[in-house]
Each structure stands twice: as C-alpha cells, then as structure tokens.
Amino acid sequence: MKAHAQRLIAARLGLALLTLLIVSAIVFGLTGLLPGDAAQQALGQAATPEQVAALRHQFGLDQPALTRYLHWLLQAATGNFGTSLSNNLPVSQLIATRLPNSLVLAGLTTLVSVPLALAIGISSAVFRGSLLDRALNVLTLSAVAVPEFLVATIAVLVFAVKLRWLPALSYLSEVDSFGTLLRSYAMPVMTLCCVIVAQMARMTRAAVLDQLNAPYVEMARLKGASPARIVLRHVLPNTIGPIANAVALSLSYLFGGVVIVESIFNYPGLASLMVDAVTNRDLPLVQGCVMVFCAAYLVLVLIADLCQIVSNPRLRQR
Amino acid sequence: MNRPATSHAATVLYAAGDSEDRTAAEVVKDAPNDAPTPPRSPLRRLAGRLSVLGLIGLAIVVFWLGVAFIGPLVAPYKGGAITSTEIFGSYSAAHPLGTDFLGRDMLSRVLYGTQYTVGLALAATLLASGIGTFFGLLAAVAPRWIDEVLSRIFDALISIPSKVLALVVIAAFGSSVPMLITVAALAYIPGAFRISRSLAVNLMTLEYVQVARARGEGLFYIARVEVLPNMIHPMLADFGLRFVFIVLLLSGLSFLGLGVQPPDADWGSLVRENIGGLAEGAPAVLMPAVAIATLTVGVNLLIDSLRRHGGRAHGGGK
Numbered sequence A: 001m002k003a004h005a006q007r008l009i010a011a012r013l014g015l016a017l018l019t020l021l022i023v024s025a026i027v028f029g030l031t032g033l034l035p036g037d038a039a040q041q042a043l044g045q046a047a048t049p050e051q052v053a054a055l056r057h058q059f060g061l062d063q064p065a066l067t068r069y070l071h072w073l074l075q076a077a078t079g080n081f082g083t084s085l086s087n088n089l090p091v092s093q094l095i096a097t098r099l100p101n102s103l104v105l106a107g108l109t110t111l112v113s114v115p116l117a118l119a120i121g122i123s124s125a126v127f128r129g130s131l132l133d134r135a136l137n138v139l140t141l142s143a144v145a146v147p148e149f150l151v152a153t154i155a156v157l158v159f160a161v162k163l164r165w166l167p168a169l170s171y172l173s174e175v176d177s178f179g180t181l182l183r184s185y186a187m188p189v190m191t192l193c194c195v196i197v198a199q200m201a202r203m204t205r206a207a208v209l210d211q212l213n214a215p216y217v218e219m220a221r222l223k224g225a226s227p228a229r230i231v232l233r234h235v236l237p238n239t240i241g242p243i244a245n246a247v248a249l250s251l252s253y254l255f256g257g258v259v260i261v262e263s264i265f266n267y268p269g270l271a272s273l274m275v276d277a278v279t280n281r282d283l284p285l286v287q288g289c290v291m292v293f294c295a296a297y298l299v300l301v302l303i304a305d306l307c308q309i310v311s312n313p314r315l316r317q318r
Numbered sequence B: 001m002n003r004p005a006t007s008h009a010a011t012v013l014y015a016a017g018d019s020e021d022r023t024a025a026e027v028v029k030d031a032p033n034d035a036p037t038p039p040r041s042p043l044r045r046l047a048g049r050l051s052v053l054g055l056i057g058l059a060i061v062v063f064w065l066g067v068a069f070i071g072p073l074v075a076p077y078k079g080g081a082i083t084s085t086e087i088f089g090s091y092s093a094a095h096p097l098g099t100d101f102l103g104r105d106m107l108s109r110v111l112y113g114t115q116y117t118v119g120l121a122l123a124a125t126l127l128a129s130g131i132g133t134f135f136g137l138l139a140a141v142a143p144r145w146i147d148e149v150l151s152r153i154f155d156a157l158i159s160i161p162s163k164v165l166a167l168v169v170i171a172a173f174g175s176s177v178p179m180l181i182t183v184a185a186l187a188y189i190p191g192a193f194r195i196s197r198s199l200a201v202n203l204m205t206l207e208y209v210q211v212a213r214a215r216g217e218g219l220f221y222i223a224r225v226e227v228l229p230n231m232i233h234p235m236l237a238d239f240g241l242r243f244v245f246i247v248l249l250l251s252g253l254s255f256l257g258l259g260v261q262p263p264d265a266d267w268g269s270l271v272r273e274n275i276g277g278l279a280e281g282a283p284a285v286l287m288p289a290v291a292i293a294t295l296t297v298g299v300n301l302l303i304d305s306l307r308r309h310g311g312r313a314h315g316g317g318k
Helices: A003-032 A038-043 A050-057 A065-077 A091-126 A131-145 A147-163 A179-212 A215-220 A228-264 A268-279 A283-308 B001-015 B024-034 B042-047 B051-074 B108-139 B142-159 B162-172 B177-203 B207-215 B221-254 B265-273 B283-308
Strands: none
Touching: A003 A283, A003 B142, A003 B162, A065 A283, A091 A131, A091 A179, A091 A215, A091 A228, A091 A268, A091 A283, A131 A179, A131 B283, A147 A179, A147 A228, A147 B221, A147 B265, A147 B283, A179 A228, A215 A228, A228 A268, A228 A283, A228 B024, A228 B221, A268 B162, A268 B265, A283 B162, B042 B142, B051 B108, B051 B283, B108 B142, B108 B177, B108 B221, B108 B265, B142 B177, B162 B177, B162 B221, B177 B221, B207 B221, B221 B265, B221 B283, B265 B283
C-alpha cells in the first residue's frame, strides 16, 4: 500500500550511501595519496631515507593507491580509522570520547534555534512588507554576514570581560548542576544560534511566503477563515517539507560553525579535535573526523527528505 | 530578443531567496522602458535601481575595493614596521586606529590586510563561479550520463562542510596563498555548479533553444550563444553571495591560524594576533573585526537590494 513511498525512501537511502562512498574517495584522494609524507612527518627531518622507507612499508604506503583505498575503506566501514600519528591512540577511540560533547552542543543549539527561527520566519512572512518584516530582514541579513569568530569575540568581551556573568572558556569537567551547565554552554550555544537562526528564519520566510501566494490561501480567505487559522491549519502543514529542508540545511551549517566556536571556547568536541589534528598534520585522525562530519550531514539531509515524503499525503496514501 | 528568458531564469532564482510580488511579465516590461531615455552611465542606472540600504551597501563595497587596490599606497607606514613603543595603543593622531600587539600602526596593517582579504576572496570567487558555471552548463547541455556523473560528484563535495573541506586540504598540503585560493574555490564550486545547472536546465526547455537545436546548432554553440548570456545576471548575484561566504571562510581559517601566515596578515589574522587586547577593548582587535563585518554586510545589502528590485542591475546598459 505504501510501496511508492517506500521505494522513494529506499532510493534516498541508496543515494546517501553512494554519496558517502564518493566522499570517502575524495577525502582519501586528498589526504591519503601523498607518498611518504606521513612517514616523513612521523620521523622528522633528521630521518634517513632507509628509515622513511621502512616506516612507509609499515604504514603500507608502498602499496598501490587503489589497494590502499580499498583497505582503508573496508577498515573504515567497521569503524576502524587507524591509529593517530600524534599520540598513538586508535582514531575511533579519540572520536568516541569527543563526539558526545559535540552532539550535546549541537542538540542544545537545535533546541534553542529552531523554535526561535520558525517564530521569526513565520511572523515576518505573515506581516510581509511591514516595519517588523523589514527590520527582521536587515537584522538576519547582517547576522548571516558576520563571521562566528566575531560574534564569539564580542560575546566574550561583553559577557565575560565587561559584565563577568559567564566564563570565557567552557570547562565541562566542572559541570555538576543545572546552573553550571547553563553557564558553560551559554556562550557557545549563543554564538552558534546567531548565524543559524538568521539563515533558518530567512528560508522559513521564503517557504511560508511561497505558500501564502498559493490559490488555496485566497480561497480560505474568501470563505472567511481567520488569519491565524489560515496560517496554522492551511499553510503550515504544506510548508513542513520545505521548512524541514531549511532546518536541515541550516543545521548542517552547524558542522562548519562548531569548528570555530569549539576552538574559541576551548570546548572539547570533535571539531576542536579536528583542528588540532590539522595543526599536527595527523592525517588518519583528520580522515576519521571528516567522515563522521559527512555522515552526520547526510543523516540530516536524509531526515529532511523523509519529512518531505512523509508530510506529503499524495506520496503517503498511494 | 532573448530577454524573456532572462527574467524567467531570474524568477527561478529569486523565488528561492525572496518571492517579491513581481511577475516575470512585469520585469520584461521594464526592459524596453529603458531604451528611449537618454543613455546614462551604468553606475547611474545601477544607483537608480537601489534602495537606500542598497546604496549604502554599494558605497561600502566600492570603498573596500578601492582600498584593496590603493591601500598600500596611502598607508602611513610600511606594513610590518614597528612604529611605536606602546602596544595596544588607543586612537591618536600618529596612529588613527591605534597600535597592535607589537606596536605596529593598525591603520597600515588593516590597509595592507585588505589586499589579502579582498584579493584572495575575489580570486577564489572568480575561480569558483567560473568553474561551477562551466560544469553547470556542461551538465545541462551534454548527454544525460555526464549530467548524472557530475551531479553525483558535486553532491558529494557539497556534503563536506566548507570549513571541514578546507581543513582537510590544508592538513594535506599546508597553508599558502595559492593553496588558500584553491581551497576556497574548491569549497564553493559545488554551490555555483548547482545554481548554474538549474538555471541552464530551465533555459534548455525554452522555445528558442529548441529552435536552435532544430536548426542543427552544436552543443557548444547553444551553450555559449543561447544559454550562457541569459543566465549571467542571476549568476552575478550568486557571485556576490559566494564572495561573502569565501571572505567568511578565509578569515575564519586565518583566525584559527591556518590561513594567511605571518608576517603577512589578512583581517582574520589581525583579529587573531591582537586577541590579547580584547580585555581592554583595544582598537587593534576591534578595527579588523569592524572591517570584516562592514564588507560582508555591505555586499549582502547590495545583493539583497538588487534582487528585490527585479535583479538584472549589473551592467544594465547591455
């Protein structure tokens, strides 16, 4: 009965897996194909050519590229990304200790930003052309254009240095009550929300506006439905798909935003792990982190697609 | 003769960002009205189409472009010269924007930095938009399987967050000026590809393209003569937005210490260098931050205003 929707979902899943495969090839191509670099890096400048060659053999760097890629891919598929070059711990273990922190940060940001963005987007679409709409437009436009390190810097200046309300760094080890939790997450979440809310609100506004121009809204207006009823009962159910898309796109931006925010606030998450790995040129760790980031992105996009399919009755009831 | 298609394509793009209540027909009607009026300079035409906010944006953009070209000529001191014993000095006659963490003149540092920020971003944007448009056209014009392959590859690339992709490339190849341009271009080619492809695909369904096909024109001719001229205006608006994203990406990288390397500095590295002056609110950390914010907000205001007023403003004389 729901065969059509199921087929669509299966196709989306397949596409996501294919994309992940291509991503792995791109990432490996960029990082894995530099011959000898990892071995040279591990041994330093003073190493003799023989030592480098021996280590290259130990790393398997003397194998043909395709063999190495397939080997790496098979290992990666089982969650094994190799060993970090800088501290000799398994990459998967390093990621496992940092990933929950990043997920908490992302989750809190989502909880704060999504309702806020939907409220802004929907109200500026409903009151289109009003002073409120135009003010929100300039405000969100500016927020999108300001880099997050700037927002973070200003937030530190205002809340940590001048007002002394919040700590300038996030010390997760000291979190023991709800109050300290709020204090240590307030600034990173605030910074991330700033850009994401603006983006999401703009896309939500466009999606709602698109529906408000549809003939069925005019019909509802003609039959005397109240503006609130038109928006809540008629328009919103039709915008779930586009809005889910907007939310997913904006949240995927989070993965870029955390790179800056985690390093500024010294937050022990996945992104700061990756920045450290880049600074140390610890390529296995970089590869592992990127694959986790991309997988998370694809999951988000997949969820948005599923929302679109499920919220569309024409696909559901076939 | 081929104008209607422009506005068609334009509405496709603008509908996504902002559905203003102008139909394609209205936009087309505007075009002939321009013809009888005495020829005005392109700049005047452009100004006539902008709102107050748009004009402010235009002024800011022109100002920073000018500074990027003549900045080093008008700078009061050489870029790296230490000119004062006072570090994090405040505004004074000798140093209008104060001094930085080594006692260098901040005004000169910002003027020299403009070249890096604006120049690198401009070069990267030109590359990204150029390559993206080329492949987008190719995908729309070429046989189906090429379209499929290109779309899959770029979909995969787009699922790596731009900052993360930049980190991977820098981890593998290190950070240098050509590398930064390549990284930023690589991160934003997929977006340009998507937009130009969807514009071109829409154009390909129009009658005059089919007429050209029926005439037996080659694919290269169709792409160059029939399709490309009609998508240039929306692509220019996209160019502006892409420029903003690249400025944000590059200054974010510099802020992390992975971008432009000392002693050279773009605005992002200036903020990073002088972050120590944050606590005292030194102009050394505020000024580059203000520079970044004004540039990106300015470009955004300009583009937003162009879109609202029916687009097609760049080079309106043609």
